Amino acid sequence: xxxxxxxxxxxxxxxxxxxxxxxxxxxxxxxxxxxxxxxxxxxxxxxxxxxxxxxxxxxxxxxxxxxxxxxxxxxxxxxxxxxxxxxxxxxxxxxxxxxxxxxxxxxxxxxxxxxxxxxxxxxxxxxxxxxxxxxxxxxxxxxxxxxxxxxxxxxxxxxxxxxxxxxxxxxxxxxxxxxxxxxxxxxxxxxxxxxxxxxxxxxxxxxxxxxxxxxxxxxxxxxxxxxxxxxxxxxxxxxxxxxxxxxxxxxxxxxxxxxxxxxxxxxxxxxxxxxxxxxxxxxxxxxxxxxxxxxxxxxxxxxxxxxxxxxxxxxxxxxxxxxxxxxxxxxxxxxxxxxxxxxxxxxxxxxxxxxxxxx
Numbered sequence: 001x002x003x004x005x006x007x008x009x010x011x012x013x014x015x016x017x018x019x020x021x022x023x024x025x026x027x028x029x030x031x032x033x034x035x036x037x038x039x040x041x042x043x044x045x046x047x048x049x050x051x052x053x054x055x056x057x058x059x060x061x062x063x064x065x066x067x068x069x070x071x072x073x074x075x076x077x078x079x080x081x082x083x084x085x086x087x088x089x090x091x092x093x094x095x096x097x098x099x100x101x102x103x104x105x106x107x108x109x110x111x112x113x114x115x116x117x118x119x120x121x122x123x124x125x126x127x128x129x130x131x132x133x134x135x136x137x138x139x140x141x142x143x144x145x146x147x148x149x150x151x152x153x154x155x156x157x158x159x160x161x162x163x164x165x166x167x168x169x170x171x172x173x174x175x176x177x178x179x180x181x182x183x184x185x186x187x188x189x190x191x192x193x194x195x196x197x198x199x200x201x202x203x204x205x206x207x208x209x210x211x212x213x214x215x216x217x218x219x220x221x222x223x224x225x226x227x228x229x230x231x232x233x234x235x236x237x238x239x240x241x242x243x244x245x246x247x248x249x250x251x252x253x254x255x256x257x258x259x260x261x262x263x264x265x266x267x268x269x270x271x272x273x274x275x276x277x278x279x280x281x282x283x284x285x286x287x288x289x290x291x292x293x294x295x296x297x298x299x300x301x302x303x304x305x306x307x308x309x310x311x312x313x314x315x316x317x318x319x320x321x322x323x324x325x326x327x328x329x330x331x332x333x334x335x336x337x338x339x340x341x342x343x344x345x346x347x348x349x350x351x352x353x354x355x356x357x358x359x
Contacts, residue, residue: 032122032123033123033124035071037123038071038119038120038123039069039070039071040069041119041123042069042071042091042115042116042119042120043066043067043068043069043093043095044351045115045116045118045119046066046069046093046111046112046115046116047064047065047066048115048348048351049111049114049115050062050064050066050097050106050108050111050112051064051344052348053106053107053111054101054106055344057101057104058101058104061344062097062098062101062106063096063098064095064096064097064098065095065096065097066093066095066097066112067094067095068093068094068095069091069092069093069094069116070091070092070094071089071090071091071092072089072090072092072159089120090155090158090159091116092138092139092155093112094139097112109172138154138155138173138174139153139154139155139156140152140153140154140155140156141154141173154170154173157169157170158170158171196247196278196280197278199278199280199281199283200280201271201274201275201278201279201280201298202271202295202296202298203260203267203270203271203274203296203298203299203300204294204295204296204298204299204300205264205267205299205300205301205302206259206299206300206301206302206303207301207302207303208303208304208308208309208311208312209303209312210299211259211301211303211309211312211313212312212313214257214299214313215312215313215314215325215327215331215333216331217327217328217329217330217331218292218329218330218331219255219288219292219329220253220329221253221254221255221288221329222252222253222254222255222326222327222328222329222350222353222354223254223255223257223326223327223328224242224245224254224255224256224257224324224325224326224327224350225257225258225259225313225324225325225327226239226242226256226257226258226259226322226323226324227258227259227261227309227313227321227322227323227324228258228259228260228261228321228322229260229261229262229321230260230262230266230269230270230273231262232321232322234321234322234339234340235321235322236273237340238322238340238341238343239258239273239277239279240277241341241343241346241347242256242258242341242343243256243277243278243279244343245343245346245347245350246279246282246285247282248347249350249354250282250283250284250285251284252284252354253354254285254350254354255285255288255289255297256297257297257298257299258274258279258297258298258299259299259300259301259309259313260298260299260300260301261300261301261309261321262300264300264301264302267300270300271298274298279297279298281296281297285297313325314333314336316333316336317336317338318338319338320338320339322339322340322341323336323337323338323339324336324337324341324346325337326349326350326353334353335349335353
């Protein structure tokens with residue numbers, strides 16, 4: 001065993017029969033410039049831009065998915081202290097998105113192009129989308145199985161032209177077919193929802209000192225604390241969205257903590273509501289919760305009435321429910337909202353705060 005003040009390295013012998021039995025966690029880390037990371041970031045950015053456009057113009061998000069992205073090609077002249085792109089990237093999206101909402105068009109190609117351009121500009125040096133991003137569209141023109149149904153291999157044509165230094169014959173093509181493995185994913189989603197619904201939900205009392213301890217956030221995780229009540233209509237309306245965010249971010253450095261201000265004798269009523277909303281501790285957060293000496297992320301306030309809760313949580317709280325704060329590691333409140341949340345906008349803000357890249 002090798003030890004320093006900041007870390008310990010242990011050299012272990014033997015082998016475990018199951019990864020869960022290992023005394024350490026195996027992690028694959030990929031930098032922001034790794035192609036897998038870039039493709040995942042482009043897919044996420046495309047979905048966000050598409051959703052933001054729909055919400056702004058239609059008030060709801062049109063059904064879509066852009067879960068498969070491929071980036072290839074590109075070449076650079078590199079020397080010490082400099083680099084210049086001399087052949088462009090090719091980015092392929094495999095997925096589905098509506099080109100219109102009723103009779104109102106959606107600029108799908110522009111949204112996808114801009115999403116790819118934004119991410120590539122963030123992770124590369126000297127990227128110019130108009131020069132370096134040259135093809136957007138499908139692999140081929142068939143949505144049926146079998147090579148005999150293909151009449152134009154558009155993706156391969158674009159790649160061959162780029163590698164040969166020729167102009168891409170058709171830079172934009174219309175996607176064909178459905179999302180890869182979508183039918184399988186439907187079963188996976190159903191199984192995941194069923195497993196989530198079976199997870200135990202609990203609630204514990206907390207006083208003002210306990211609230212202050214939660215607000216101090218002595219962890220390395222971004223912490224959301226939502227104050228709510230069963231009798232508060234906007235609290236009840238926004239709560240499913242908060243649970244959805246907790247599920248989405250369960251593998252990130254993120255915690256959702258809820259604090260009910262129902263009277264303590266109504267703890268069972270608050271618990272029944274939490275159970276209906278499946279407000280469980282996500283599997284990805286359980287280790288962190290246990291490390292902090294807790295068994296739940298749901299609490300009911302039992303401290304003195306009046307200003308004690310606000311003083312312990314956030315002295316800038318103007319009053320009223322629901323109230324939501326986002327607390328950075330170390331206890332700094334980086335966001336506060338008195339009243340109902342715009343849940344999609346709130347989620348986007350959290351993504352910006354957490355970063356688009358999983359660590």
